[in-house]
Amino acid sequence: MDSGHSEHSIPLALKILVAGGFGVGKTTLVGSVSEVRPLHTEEVLTSAGIGTDDILGVESKRTTTVAMDFGRITINDDLQVYLFGTPGQERFWFVWDELAFGALGAVVLADTRRLADCFPSVDYFERRRIPFVVGVNRFDGARRFTPDAVRQALDLHPNVPVVSCDVRDRQSGKHVLVALVEHVAAKRGHPVPTA
Amino acid sequence: MPTNGSGLPHHDWLDDDAGPVVRPYTVTGGRVRPVTGGFDLLAFVLAAPGAIRAPEAAQLQPEHRAILALAREPISVAEIAAGLDLVVGVVRVLLGDLLASGLIALHEPSAMAHLPDDDILQAVVNGLRAL
Numbered sequence: 133m134d135s136g137h138s139e140h141s142i143p144l145a146l147k148i149l150v151a152g153g154f155g156v157g158k159t160t161l162v163g164s165v166s167e168v169r170p171l172h173t174e175e176v177l178t179s180a181g182i183g184t185d186d187i188l189g190v191e192s193k194r195t196t197t198v199a200m201d202f203g204r205i206t207i208n209d210d211l212q213v214y215l216f217g218t219p220g221q222e223r224f225w226f227v228w229d230e231l232a233f234g235a236l237g238a239v240v241l242a243d244t245r246r247l248a249d250c251f252p253s254v255d256y257f258e259r260r261r262i263p264f265v266v267g268v269n270r271f272d273g274a275r276r277f278t279p280d281a282v283r284q285a286l287d288l289h290p291n292v293p294v295v296s297c298d299v300r301d302r303q304s305g306k307h308v309l310v311a312l313v314e315h316v317a318a319k320r321g322h323p324v325p326t327a
Numbered sequence: 328m329p330t331n332g333s334g335l336p337h338h339d340w341l342d343d344d345a346g347p348v349v350r351p352y353t354v355t356g357g358r359v360r361p362v363t364g365g366f367d368l369l370a371f372v373l374a375a376p377g378a379i380r381a382p383e384a385a386q387l388q389p390e391h392r393a394i395l396a397l398a399r400e401p402i403s404v405a406e407i408a409a410g411l412d413l414v415v416g417v418v419r420v421l422l423g424d425l426l427a428s429g430l431i432a433l434h435e436p437s438a439m440a441h442l443p444d445d446d447i448l449q450a451v452v453n454g455l456r457a458l
Binding site: 147 | 352369373401410432450458
């Protein structure tokens, strides 16, 4: 690793994913806790783009744009947390794989009116043994379910935290992230003491 | 450094007059893979001192120069893409050019980022609570 520019220290950047079905509030959560407004990135996929080095002449092939929104929380000069909203369509698995690489953990947002929408996200993180918590976003007019009812409906492992939240609210969003980091620590057998 | 124009590989049906084929990749001359480097979304990029005035910078495209300007302080690949409104794949190709020319230093995420120790997790929890 290059260390020739020692006046600039490179921060340690931790990555947390925010997953869940379309319209469940992923970008809203990223925005409510991020110190910057959610940044937007895109990846363009072409049907010829994978496994090839050159896309000249693929004008007849279909291209798809996959959007990723992310935010940042600076903990201190040496430590940053990045929050990446996963693309809404779970069929873009390879984008998920790139996002999940090296991730600390994930928040799966659930909407109790459309609980099945978060099944693919739960499956994904379970299969890859990526620690996750489920955030049950409170939508106006939605029937309230207890965390245990949601846990049962999702058939979650008993130690997976289920947290009720309002992703529009910064404090509530922070609470979900703290639950995740504490869960990551607990999985390692060293629970973070409560302040 | 491969850029555009005569640097493009020969193609029977396309020449410089053909115009963009897949628009976001026009800026890379159709290249979708960087010449070097992996460029994780959270890899940090730092411009070499004086990079923008270096002889190697003479042939750069405006997008390369924009990256060097952003990277005067360490910046993540994801933020470069967002800041320049370019797709991530294009930014990786441009970063590969800059890396191959020695105009940037690249810091891929360390193994520590994958398995942060308890002190780091505690610092994150404390930091989040203090927000």
